[in-house]
Amino acid sequence: MAKSQDIKRRIRSVEKTRQITRTMEMVATSKLKKMSDLVHAARPYSERLGEVIGRLTDPELRERYPLLRQPETARRAAVLLLTSNRGLAGAFNVNLIREARQLMQRLRKDGTEVELHVVGKKGIGYFRFQGVEMASRRMDVPDRREPEHAAELVDELRERFAAEALDAVYVVYAQYRSALSTPPRTLKVLPVEPPQEKADEAAGSRAAEANYILSPGADAILNELLPLYVRNSVYRALVETAAAEQGARRTAMKNATDNAGDILDNLRRTYNRARQAQITQEIAEIVGGAAALE
Amino acid sequence: MAAQRLSVALITAQSTVYEGEADMVVAPAWDGELGILRGHAPLMALLGSGEMRITRGGAEERFFVAGGFLQVADDVVSVLSETAEKR
Numbered sequence: 001m002a003k004s005q006d007i008k009r010r011i012r013s014v015e016k017t018r019q020i021t022r023t024m025e026m027v028a029t030s031k032l033k034k035m036s037d038l039v040h041a042a043r044p045y046s047e048r049l050g051e052v053i054g055r056l057t058d059p060e061l062r063e064r065y066p067l068l069r070q071p072e073t074a075r076r077a078a079v080l081l082l083t084s085n086r087g088l089a090g091a092f093n094v095n096l097i098r099e100a101r102q103l104m105q106r107l108r109k110d111g112t113e114v115e116l117h118v119v120g121k122k123g124i125g126y127f128r129f130q131g132v133e134m135a136s137r138r139m140d141v142p143d144r145r146e147p148e149h150a151a152e153l154v155d156e157l158r159e160r161f162a163a164e165a166l167d168a169v170y171v172v173y174a175q176y177r178s179a180l181s182t183p184p185r186t187l188k189v190l191p192v193e194p195p196q197e198k199a200d201e202a203a204g205s206r207a208a209e210a211n212y213i214l215s216p217g218a219d220a221i222l223n224e225l226l227p228l229y230v231r232n233s234v235y236r237a238l239v240e241t242a243a244a245e246q247g248a249r250r251t252a253m254k255n256a257t258d259n260a261g262d263i264l265d266n267l268r269r270t271y272n273r274a275r276q277a278q279i280t281q282e283i284a285e286i287v288g289g290a291a292a293l294e
Numbered sequence: 295m296a297a298q299r300l301s302v303a304l305i306t307a308q309s310t311v312y313e314g315e316a317d318m319v320v321a322p323a324w325d326g327e328l329g330i331l332r333g334h335a336p337l338m339a340l341l342g343s344g345e346m347r348i349t350r351g352g353a354e355e356r357f358f359v360a361g362g363f364l365q366v367a368d369d370v371v372s373v374l375s376e377t378a379e380k381r
Contacts, residue, residue, distance in 0.1 A: 041309045048305065048372055052338065052365060147307045147376060212367075215339040216324060224340050225363060228376065235307055 004278065007271040011264060018260035024088065025253035028246045031143070032179055035243035038145070039176050042239055046232050053192070053229055056222055064219075066162035067192050067226045074167035076113040078135070078157050079104055082173045082237060083123030084245045085139055090252030092174065092182065092245055093122040099184035100172040112167075119153065145242055150235035154189065158230055161190045173237035174244035180251060182244035189233045192226055300332055302348055304357060304373045311357065311378045318349040319371050321364050330366055337366040341375060356381050 057068065081100040083093045100123075104114045115135040118124050124137045141149050160166045169190035174182045214221060302319055304312040319330045322344030330337075343360035362375025 038308070042307060044303070044310055045305045045307045045374060048365075048374055049363075052363065052374075056338075211336065213335055213337045213339075215337065221338060221340055221363070224361075228363075228374075232307055 004271060004274045007267055007274060011267045011271065014260050014263050014267065018257055018264070021253045021256040021260060025250055025257055028250035028253060032243065032246035032250055035143075035239065035246050036176065036179070038239045039236075039243050042236055046236055049225065049229050049232055053222070053225055056218055056225075065222060065226065066164075067158070067190065067230065069164075070191050071167040074107070074110070074112045076115070076166050077107050077168040077170065078115050078117060078160075078166050079107075080117045080153060080157070080169065080171045080234070081119065081123050082171065082241045083118065083120030084241075085121045085141075086245075086249075087122060088252060089245055089249040090255075092248035092252075093120075093126075095184045096172060096174060097123060097126050099186060103170060103172060103186050117153075117157075141238070143242055145235070145238040147231065147235045150231050150238055153238075154231060154234045155227075158190065158227060166190070171234060171237045173241045174248075176240040176243040176247065179247035182247050187233060187237060189230055192229060298332070299350070300330065300369050300371050302371045302373075304346070304348075304359075304375070304378055306375055306378050311380065312348065312355065314350070316348045316350045316371075318347075320347040320349075321373065322346060322359065323364070328364070330371055332369055334366050334369075336368075337364070339364045341373070345381075346373065346378075 079100060081096060083096050087093070100116070104116065107114050116127065116132065117136045117138075118127060118134050119138045119141055121139050124134065124139065127134055138153070141153075154169070157166060157169050161169055168188065171187045171189055173185060173187065175185040176182055299315040299317060300319060302312065302314060302316045303310065317331070321328050321330070321339075322342050324340040324342045327344075328339060341359055341362045341364055344358075346357045346359050348355045348357070358377075358379045358381050359373065359375040360377040362373065362378070365372045365374075
């Protein structure tokens with residue numbers, strides 16, 4: 001009797017868990033929709049911005065712009081790691097943290113001093129536990145990312161890069177390829193590297209021949225656009241990470257729901273078997289008892 | 295008939311605010327208002343903040359933009375701005 005009661009209790013518990021994971025899956029699905037809309041809405045802007053900058057930059061300019069300078073050896077670099085504030089998203093945060101650690105290892109091997117900036121509770125928690133020093137920690141970036149958040153994160157780094165206090169700035173984020181594929185990526189935001197194929201195309205084809213009227217002039221335009229470009233790169237990383245988080249969570253919760261279903265099937269089978277065995281035994285006892293009376 | 299009009303796109307980091315055809319675009323360039331008609335020479339200009347007007351067949355749509363960048367090439371006008379709002 002006791003055994004079947006235990007199983008019944010477990011069945012109820014797993015059913016409740018499955019209810020929760022199923023709900024979380026649905027919540028993530030609806031958030032994912034919103035976030036991926038943001039990712040798609042952000043694309044035209046950054047594509048055109050990259051195009052224009054690719055068109056305006058040529059190698060000779062590299063020396064003159066603080067944001068384009070290419071240090072030969074990087075003495076000091078900043079790594080900005082984007083993680084989520086909430087868990088239950090499978091290996092999402094673990095993957096990001098691993099990517100960041102590998103990047104830092106690689107940089108340190110080349111003799112670069114690395115400072116780490118972390119966004120998101122999960123990343124902060126990990127590095128605090130490991131006793132790794134963090135140059136800045138932020139947990140207050142909401143799910144709905146605005147360009148201002150990117151500005152807050154990167155403007156200071158950009159100024160320090162321009163002042164040559166930093167030689168490189170990397171962002172580790174989750175690329176949103178699709179809801180199912182959200183690999184961690186490293187993006188070098190500084191020094192600015194204009195999209196290469198665009199620059200080649202501009203150098204050779206009609207764009208260069210078009211002879212743009214530049215108002216107020218290539219210098220001033222680049223001065224204005226480069227910071228925008230840097231900020232936009234970080235903004236894109238932010239929205240992609242937000243969408244990727246929901247995608248990863250949906251997948252994780254779907255798996256959890258499916259697994260709970262499998263466990264329930266097994267438990268129900270065991271329960272029925274136990275119940276049957278008990279009934280059989282009771283019948284056997286009754287029959288045995290009746291036989292003893294005759 | 296295709297090239298009878300300018301094709302205009304007003305894009306911010308978060309969304310495409312306007313996309314369509316127009317007869318004339320007036321944008322607040324960094325040094326004063328800038329009007330663009332069909333057949334304008336290729337141009338790249340920085341924007342200041344102010345009102346941007348897009349005219350099409352007598353109807354006019356107005357937007358507020360703050361900073362950003364305007365590009366004209368082959369009767370295609372692209373405006374990139376961090377802030378742009380329909381008013």
